[in-house]
Each structure stands twice: as C-alpha cells, then as structure tokens.
Amino acid sequence: MGIATEKLNVDRRDGRLVMAHFYVAFIALAVGGLAGLLQVLVRSGKFELPLGIGYYQVLTVHGVVLGLVLTTFFIMGFQIAAVSRTSGTLTNKQRVIGWIGFWLMTAGTIMAAVMILLNEATVLYTFYAPLQAHAIYYLGLTFVVVGSWFDGAAIILAYSKWRKAHPGTPSPLLTFMAVVNTLMWIVATIGVATTVLFQLLPWSLGLVDRVDVLLSRTLFWYFGHPLVYFWLLPAYMCWYAIIPKIIGGKIFSDSLARLSFILFLLFSIPVGFHHQLTEPGIDPAWKFLQVVLTFLVIIPSLMTAFSLFATFESFGRSRGARGLFGWVRELPWGDARFSVPFIGMLSFIPAGAGGIINASHQMNQVVHNTIWVTGHFHLTLATAVILTFFGISYWLVPHLTGRKLTKAMNKLAIIQGVLWAIGMTFMSGAMHAAGLLGAPRRSSFSEYGGAPQAAEWIPYQIAQAVGGSILFLAIILMLYIFINLAFFAPKGEQDFPVGEVADEAEKAPMVFENWKLWLGITVVLILFAYTIPLIDMIENAPIGSKGYKLW
Amino acid sequence: MHMHKFEKIWLIFGVGALLVFLSVLGVSAFYLGNQPPSCLATIDQEKVDTLPPFNEPGLKKVEGKDWDYELIFVAAAFAYTPGEVEVPLGAKVKVIATTKDVIHGFQVAGTNINMMLEPGYISEYVTTFDKAGEYLILCNEYCGMGHHMMTSKIEVVE
Ligand SMILES: [Cu+2]
Ligand SMILES: [Cu+2]
Numbered sequence: 001m002g003i004a005t006e007k008l009n010v011d012r013r014d015g016r017l018v019m020a021h022f023y024v025a026f027i028a029l030a031v032g033g034l035a036g037l038l039q040v041l042v043r044s045g046k047f048e049l050p051l052g053i054g055y056y057q058v059l060t061v062h063g064v065v066l067g068l069v070l071t072t073f074f075i076m077g078f079q080i081a082a083v084s085r086t087s088g089t090l091t092n093k094q095r096v097i098g099w100i101g102f103w104l105m106t107a108g109t110i111m112a113a114v115m116i117l118l119n120e121a122t123v124l125y126t127f128y129a130p131l132q133a134h135a136i137y138y139l140g141l142t143f144v145v146v147g148s149w150f151d152g153a154a155i156i157l158a159y160s161k162w163r164k165a166h167p168g169t170p171s172p173l174l175t176f177m178a179v180v181n182t183l184m185w186i187v188a189t190i191g192v193a194t195t196v197l198f199q200l201l202p203w204s205l206g207l208v209d210r211v212d213v214l215l216s217r218t219l220f221w222y223f224g225h226p227l228v229y230f231w232l233l234p235a236y237m238c239w240y241a242i243i244p245k246i247i248g249g250k251i252f253s254d255s256l257a258r259l260s261f262i263l264f265l266l267f268s269i270p271v272g273f274h275h276q277l278t279e280p281g282i283d284p285a286w287k288f289l290q291v292v293l294t295f296l297v298i299i300p301s302l303m304t305a306f307s308l309f310a311t312f313e314s315f316g317r318s319r320g321a322r323g324l325f326g327w328v329r330e331l332p333w334g335d336a337r338f339s340v341p342f343i344g345m346l347s348f349i350p351a352g353a354g355g356i357i358n359a360s361h362q363m364n365q366v367v368h369n370t371i372w373v374t375g376h377f378h379l380t381l382a383t384a385v386i387l388t389f390f391g392i393s394y395w396l397v398p399h400l401t402g403r404k405l406t407k408a409m410n411k412l413a414i415i416q417g418v419l420w421a422i423g424m425t426f427m428s429g430a431m432h433a434a435g436l437l438g439a440p441r442r443s444s445f446s447e448y449g450g451a452p453q454a455a456e457w458i459p460y461q462i463a464q465a466v467g468g469s470i471l472f473l474a475i476i477l478m479l480y481i482f483i484n485l486a487f488f489a490p491k492g493e494q495d496f497p498v499g500e501v502a503d504e505a506e507k508a509p510m511v512f513e514n515w516k517l518w519l520g521i522t523v524v525l526i527l528f529a530y531t532i533p534l535i536d537m538i539e540n541a542p543i544g545s546k547g548y549k550l551w
Numbered sequence: 552m553h554m555h556k557f558e559k560i561w562l563i564f565g566v567g568a569l570l571v572f573l574s575v576l577g578v579s580a581f582y583l584g585n586q587p588p589s590c591l592a593t594i595d596q597e598k599v600d601t602l603p604p605f606n607e608p609g610l611k612k613v614e615g616k617d618w619d620y621e622l623i624f625v626a627a628a629f630a631y632t633p634g635e636v637e638v639p640l641g642a643k644v645k646v647i648a649t650t651k652d653v654i655h656g657f658q659v660a661g662t663n664i665n666m667m668l669e670p671g672y673i674s675e676y677v678t679t680f681d682k683a684g685e686y687l688i689l690c691n692e693y694c695g696m697g698h699h700m701m702t703s704k705i706e707v708v709e
Contacts, residue, residue, distance in 0.1 A: 056693065124693055130653050130670060131695065213654065213669055255552040277587045278665055280672035284586040292573055302565040306558050361576045362585050365665045369656050369691035438660030440691035446699035451687040453660045509552055542593040542671025548653050550628050550695025 010081050010496060011089040015400035017098045018084075019486070021077030022397065024106060025070050026482050032066035033475035035059070040427070040468030043461045045445045055444035056122045056551060063125030064116065067381070068144060069109050074389050075234045076101070076151040079178040081396060082237065083155050085496050086172035087162040094154045094161075101150030108143025111136050122551040124442065126220065127200070129211045132547030135204040138196050145189050145196075152182040163513070170508040173241050173254055174498060180261040181233040183515070184226055187522060188269055191222035203547060210544030214281045215537055221272035222530065229268040229297075231381050233261065235388035238341060239308055242392070245497035246337045249315030252307040254501045258512045260300035260307075266522055267296040270529030274359040278368045281540070286533045287361065293529060294359045301352060308345060314502070336405075336413035337497075341391035343421050344384040351379035354432070369442075372435025375428040383424050387417060390478055395494050397485040404492035409481055416481065419474040427467025434460035588666040588676045596670040599625055599651045608632045610644075617643070618677055624648040624688075626655040626668050629697030631688060635704045638680050645677045656691035659705060667692060680707045 010018070035058045041047040042055050049055060080098055084090055090098065114136070115121040121137035159179045162171055170176070195216045203211045240257045244250055251257065273290035276282060316327020332338050354376040357363050367373060394413050398405050405413075435441070439457040448454035511517070579585045599605045608623045622644050625632045638644060648657050650668040657674065658665045666674045690701035 054696065056696070056698070059693075128654055128692075131693075213671065217669075253553070253555075256554065256558075259552070276667075279667040280588065280590045280669060280674045281593070282589055283591065284580065284589040287587065287589065288577065288580055291576065295569055295573060298569050299562070299566060302562060303558070306561050310555070310558070356572075360572075361580055361587060365587055365663050368665050369658065438658065438687070438689075440656070440658065440689055440699075442693045443689075443691070443699040448687055448689055448699075448702045449704075451660075451702070451704070452685065453687045454689075503553075506553060540591070540593060543595055543597075545596070545653075545670045548628075548695070550653060550697075 008085075008496070010084045010400060012402075013095060014080065014084040014090050017090075017095060017102065018077040018081045019397070019400050020099075020102050021073045021080070022393070022482075022486075024109065025074040025077065026479060028065045028070040028073065028109075029475060030479055032062050032070060033472055035062035035065070037468055037472040040461075040465040043445050044465035045447075045458060045461065046465075054119065054122060054551065056124070056442075057116065057119055059442060060116050060122050060124050061113075064112060064141075067125050068141070071231050071381070071385075072144060072148050073105065075181070075230065076105075076148055078234055078237075078389070078392060078396065079155055079182065080151065081400070081496075082174040082178050083158045085174070086498060087158055087175045090154060090158055091161065094157050097150050097157070098154040101147045101152075101154065104147030104150060105144050106147075108140040108145075108147060111140030111143065113140075115140065119551065126224075128220070129200060129203070129213050129216045130545035130548050131551075132204055132549055135201060138200050138204060142193065142196050142201070145193055148189070149186060152186055155179060155182050168510065170254075170258075170510060171513060172498075173251070173257060173501075174237060176258055176512070177233065177237045177241065177261050180265050181230060181237075183519065184233070184265050184268055185230045187519070187526075188223045188226035188230065191219045191272075192224075195219035210546055212538070212541050213545050214279070215534075215541070217276065217279070218272065218282075218530075218534065218537065221275040222269070222526075223272075224275055225272050225294075226268040228377070228380065229264055231385045233264060235341070235344065235385045236261075236304060238388050238392055239304070239345060241499045242497050243308075243338060243341060244311045244315075244499035246335065247312070247315055247332055249311050249318070250502035251499040252310045252314070252502060253506075255506065255508045255512075256303055256307060258508050260303045262512060262518055263300040263303075264297060265518060266525060267293060267300075269522060270525045271297075273529075273533075274364070277361065277364045281537060282533055283536065286529075290529055291359060291361045293525070295356075298356075334410075334414070336410045336417065337391055337394050339414055340394070340417035341388040343417050344387035344391070347379050347383040347387075347421075347424070351376065351384055354379065367435055369440060370435035371431045371439045371441045374441045375431030375435060378424060378428045378431065383420065383428070387420060390416070393482060393485070395497065397482060398489055398492075398494035399496045401486055401489075402491055402493075403485060403489035404494050405485065406489060409484055409489065412477060413481055416474050416477040419470060419477065423467045423470030423472075423474055425467070427464050427471060430460040430463035430467065434464075588674050590673050590675040592673045593671050594649055594673055596649070596651055599649055604647060605649060610636055610638060616645075618645045620644045622646045624657065624703070625651060626657065626690070626701075627651040628653060628655075628695050629690070629701040631657075631690075631701065631703035633703065635706070637706045637708050640683050640707055640709045641679065641681055643677065643679045645675060647673060647675050649673050653694050654692050655694050655701065656689070658689055658691045660687045660689060662686060665691070680705075683707045683709055 120134035123131045123133045271294040316330035319330045321327040655668045686705040688703040
C-alpha cells in the first residue's frame with residue numbers, strides 16, 4: 001500500500017464536507033434515540049405519550065431517522081473521507097458534487113421530517129401502500145436517495161481519476177471497498193426509486209387512482225435487503241482495513257478482502273423475497289430460489305470472520321503470545337478505537353445466526369413480523385454496525401477537526417461501548433424471547449383483549465424498557481463525546497489509521513477492478529431471480545388499491 | 552491469489568454445512584410440501600363481502616378435500632371477522648383469509664400460522680390444531696392507529 005500512504009491527512013476542504021454529513025448523522029442519532037426511548041417506555045405499559053403524540057408517529061421518526069438518515073449520512077461521509085485519505089484529495093468538481101449531494105439529502109430529510117411531524121406520513125420507514133402518505137414525504141425520501149447518488153458520483157469520479165493516474169495498479173483497498181459499496185447502493189436504490197417515482201408519487205398526487213401493492217412491496221424489498229449490506233460493508237471496511245492498523249497488526253489478505261466485497265455485491269441484491277416469504281402472489285419455488293441466493297452471502301461472511309480473527313491471532317503471536325487463546329490478552333482492550341468496534345464484531349455472531357433463521361424458507365413463519373426480527377436487526381445494525389461507526393468517529397472526527405481523542409474521552413468511549421452492550425443484551429435478548437412467544441413488532445402496548453398469551457409478553461416488554469433506557473444513556477454519552485471531539489477537544493493530530501498488508505509482495509489481481517464483469521454478473525443474477533416473478537405479478541395483478549390514511 | 556490452508560479448511564467446512572442446510576430446506580419444501588403460505592389467487596378487495604367464500608366467514612366442514620374444515624377470515628381496519636371461533640381438536644383446517652382495505656398480518660400466536668394479507672390477494676395455510684386451548688390471533692403488520700387492537704381468537708375444543 002505504498003502509494004496509499006503517501007498522503008496522510010484528509011484535506012481540510014474534504015474534511016468540512018465529511019463533517020457536514022456527520023453533523024446531520026449525529027442529530028439523527030439524538031432524535032431517533034429519543035424516539036426509541038419513548039417506544040420502549042410506551043410498550044412497557046407503564047407510560048403514555050403526552051400531547052396526543054401517536055406511538056406510530058414516533059415509530060416512523062425512529063425508523064426514518066436512524067435507518068435511513070443516520071446511516072446514509074454517516075456512510076457517505078465516511079466513504080468520502082476514506083477515498084480522500086487513500087486516493088488523494090477530491091478535485092474541486094468532485095467536492096462540489098459531494099456538496100450538492102449533501103444539500104439534496106438534507107433538504108429531503110427536512111421535507112420528510114416536517115411531514116412526519118405534521119402527522120401526514122405515519123406510514124413507518126417502509127411506507128407500505130395502500131397506506132398513503134403526503135406526496136412531500138415520498139418526495140423527501142427521493143431527495144435523500146438522489147442526493148446519495150451525487151455523493152456516490154463523487155466517490156466513483158475520484159476512483160476513476162486514481163485509476164487513470166495508476167494504470168495496471170490495484171486501487172487502494174479502502175477506496176476499492178467504498179466503490180463496491182457505492183455501486184451496490186446505486187443498483188439497489190433503483191428499486192425503491194422506481195416504486196416511489198412511478199407508483200407512489202403519482203398516486204399520492206392523485207394523478208392515478210390505484211396502486212399495485214405487491215409490485216410496490218417487491219420493489220421495496222429488492223432495495224431493502226441490500227440496504228442492510230450497505231450499512232454493513234462500511235463496518236467491514238473498518239474491520240478489514242483499519243482495525244489491523246489500530247492494533248498494530250497487518251491486513252491478513254488484501255486479495256481475499258476484495259474477493260469478499262465482490263461476493264457481497266453479487267449476492268446482496270437478488271434476494272429480496274426472503275422478506276416476503278409469507279405473502280401471497282409469489283410462487284414458492286421463486287421464493288426458494290432467492291432463499292438459496294440469500295445464503296450465499298454466508299461465504300464472504302465466513303471469509304470475513306476468518307480474516308479478522310487471523311489478523312488478531314497473528315498480531316498476538318507476533319508479540320510472543322502462547323497457547324490457543326493467549327493472543328487475546330495482547331489485544332489493545334484499553335483503546336476504544338479497537339474495543340468498541342470489537343463489541344460490534346462479537347454481536348455479529350448471534351446476529352448472523354438469527355439472520356439464518358429469518359431467511360430460512362420455513363422457519364421464517366415462526367418469527368415473521370414478530371419482535372424477534374426487531375431484536376435481530378438491533379444486533380446487526382444497532383450494535384455491530386453502529387458501534388463500529390462510533391469506533392470510527394472516535395478518531396475520524398478529531399482527525400477532520402484537527403483535534404485529539406484524549407485519555408478521558410477514550411475512557412468515556414469504552415464506558416459507552418460497554419453500556420451499549422449491556423443495554424442491548426437486555427433489549428435485544430428480551431425481543432428475541434418475546435418474539436418466539438408470538439409478540440408482534442411495530443405494535444403499541446396492547447393487552448389484546450386480556451388474552452393470556454399476550455400477558456406472558458409483558459415482563460419481556462419491561463425488560464426491553466430497561467435495556468432501551470440504558471441504551472439511551474449510552475446515546476447521550478456518545479453525543480457528548482461527539483460534541484467534544486468536534487468542538488472542544490484539544491488541538492492536535494489524530495491519525496487516520498490505514499492498514500498495511502501482511503504479504504507486500506502479493507498484488508491483488510486486476511480482475512477485481514473489472515466493473516463491467518462484476519456489474520454484468522450482478523445484473524444477470526438480478527434478472528434471473530426477478531424477471532419471471534415480476535412478469536407473473538404484473539400479468540396476474542388484481543385491480544390495485546386506492547389510498548388509505550388510517551392514522 | 553493465495554489462500555491460507557486453514558482458511559480453505561474453514562471454508563470447505565462452512566460451505567459443506569451450508570449445502571446440507573439448504574438441502575434440508577429444499578427437501579422439506581418440495582418433497583414434504585412445507586412451503587410458506589404462497590396462494591396465487593386474486594380477488595376484488597372492494598367486493599370481498601359478496602364473494603364466496605368470504606361472504607360467509609367462520610368455520611365450515613368440507614367433504615372430499617385433503618382437509619376437514621375451511622376457516623374463513625376477513626380482515627379490515629381494525630378487526631377480523633369472525634371475532635372468535637371454535638375449532639375441534641385434531642381437525643385439519645385450511646385457513647383462508649383476505650383483507651378489504653390495507654395490508655394486515657394474520658398471526659396465530661404460538662403456532663406456525665403467520666401470513667400477510669394483501670389487498671387483492673387471498674392467503675391460505677393448511678394446518679392441524681392438535682393442542683386444545685385458546686389461541687390469540689393478531690395483526691402483525693402495521694395498518695394504522697388501531698393496529699394493536701386488531702385481534703380475534705381461536706378456541707380449540709375437545
Ligand atoms: Cu434481508
Ligand atoms: Cu391490521
């Protein structure tokens with residue numbers, strides 16, 4: 001990675017663009033975290049929302065602001081920083097494109113937020129038709145997506161400029177990874193953009209009367225599953241290419257890291273039916289095919305797990321550790337930049353196992369739309385991914401603002417991570433358990449007419465409230481750390497760690513940079529998995545649905 | 552591209568386990584017939600009340616089919632019809648349900664009956680009620696203000 005390390009700091013102008021993204025992301029964390037706290041409190045049955053605020057309105061805020069806004073802003077900011085650091089400062093044109101993206105996304109966020117606050121869009125972040133939100137809500141979400149394409153364009157342009165300047169050389173690993181994730185995001189968002197622009201927007205404006213509900217859901221879930229990999233891959237960027245540097249070790253294998261990212265690109269998209277297993281109108285054979293494709297992401301996941309622990313073990317052994325697990329003691333547990341993302345990695349083990357259950361053709365029926373699913377993605381997104389994002393912020397924010405992570409803040413950051421782990425164990429654990437007993441997700445507190453089964457869920461809901469409250473404390477700590485690092489920490493130089501490869505001699509094969517090939521295979525797989533079911537769906541479509549506003 | 556020997560072993564083991572797992576799912580689905588609810592029939596959701604079988608919701612004995620009873624449910628914001636139903640213990644039942652308005656869920660807590668009801672489509676699932684008791688039916692897909700009040704009840708009686 002000799003070339004990649006020639007420039008050690010992100011340019012201040014790029015830094016401002018990245019920080020703009022982060023400000024919005026952390027405001028979203030504050031708002032969404034508060035919404036989450038209100039939800040667990042309401043659902044414990046011991047608390048009611050004041051001022052006529054609706055539970056589902058708060059739930060919509062939580063989903064939109066954390067699932068779409070926080071993630072998209074943080075990821076795009078981080079990727080721009082990673083590209084600027086490893087492939088050189090953005091050109092003025094690239095940076096302007098990035099700013100256009102940022103403002104489009106921000107405008108879209110404000111539009112959607114206003115509609116939610118006015119109670120014109122209490123349709124949750126999945127906005128399933130025929131519940132019909134205000135047109136401005138759909139338009140706002142469109143702006144967020146289109147804005148993210150501009151950010152993506154800046155990343156891709158910076159990458160192609162680097163490629164032109166370095167013919168025959170594999171691109172810097174972090175840049176390569178950012179490009180893979182950006183391409184996956186663009187291919188995936190075409191689905192949600194299609195349903196919003198061609199179905200929901202005209203319908204909410206009254207230009208058409210009816211909407212094809214199943215088609216809209218299918219387009220949404222074509223996007224909805226790669227969405228989770230769009231969240232996850234930036235965490236993997238940190239685990240693969242940054243954590244090794246932080247602990248003082250080496251990247252286990254540059255080529256295998258690239259291979260696993262390419263496999264995620266191929267197998268993340270043609271799989272949306274695993275979110276639609278229990279619905280009518282889709283032939284079960286096609287559902288099964290997509291289930292099989294879904295499980296293929298297990299291969300790059302196993303590669304990732306191997307690489308990470310191989311890095312940790314080789315590092316420990318290089319420091320003279322002995323025995324099967326002696327290397328564990330050598331890891332820098334006192335460094336929040338390592339230990340907080342490490343908690344995230346650990347949570348990915350039960351999270352992955354839960355995911356296998358969710359996607360398996362038949363077992364899905366046991367857990368579909370129960371609060372088990374909520375427990376599941378609070379381990380994946382709300383622990384593995386978000387703790388890694390926090391771990392990145394601890395050094396990236398001061399790097400960009402010309403400050404330093406102090407010892408005191410580092411300590412606070414570790415407390416924050418541990419608090420998160422404790423809170424999430426309670427909350428997600430109770431959600432998994434209650435879900436197996438049948439408790440639904442996305443539902444306000446209810447005794448279900450005094451049903452004895454529903455009474456069994458209440459103790460778990462109280463445990464969720466306890467866990468959720470602890471998590472809220474952790475969020476406050478995180479916001480305090482962020483504000484410190486952005487505005488108050490002492491001036492200084494905080495390093496942007498970029499890992500080096502164990503075996504310098506081994507060059508990554510250039511075939512990984514052959515985007516025509518990888519995008520070609522991606523498109524073929526998508527066409528294979530979706531063409532016939534979509535034709536069936538459209539040919540046999542019922543009359544379509546008028547809009548409803550039932551909140 | 553070089554791959555460490557241990558990584559090869561790890562991946563061969565992992566991929567092998569994956570193949571076994573997928574084969575189990577496949578045999579269960581295509582040989583034993585354990586498919587998720589995937590009825591392909593459509594209906595005009597605005598005329599549900601007048602169309603059979605939904606014009607007569609509730610439990611009906613049927614002859615000459617693979618199941619003994621058909622249990623018909625109609626969902627609409629925010630209630631199911633019937634609001635309560637008795638099913639004889641051990642009966643093999645085809646649950647047939649649809650919605651008159653938005654998307655609803657149809658979940659019988661503590662069983663494998665869990666399906667989406669979408670406007671314009673009929674959802675079906677065949678099951679045997681082999682444990683007596685009271686089962687809560689609830690909506691598990693957000694459908695509006697009264698979503699969490701949307702329930703019904705199956706009483707499995709001897
Ligand atoms: Cu998924
Ligand atoms: Cu409902």
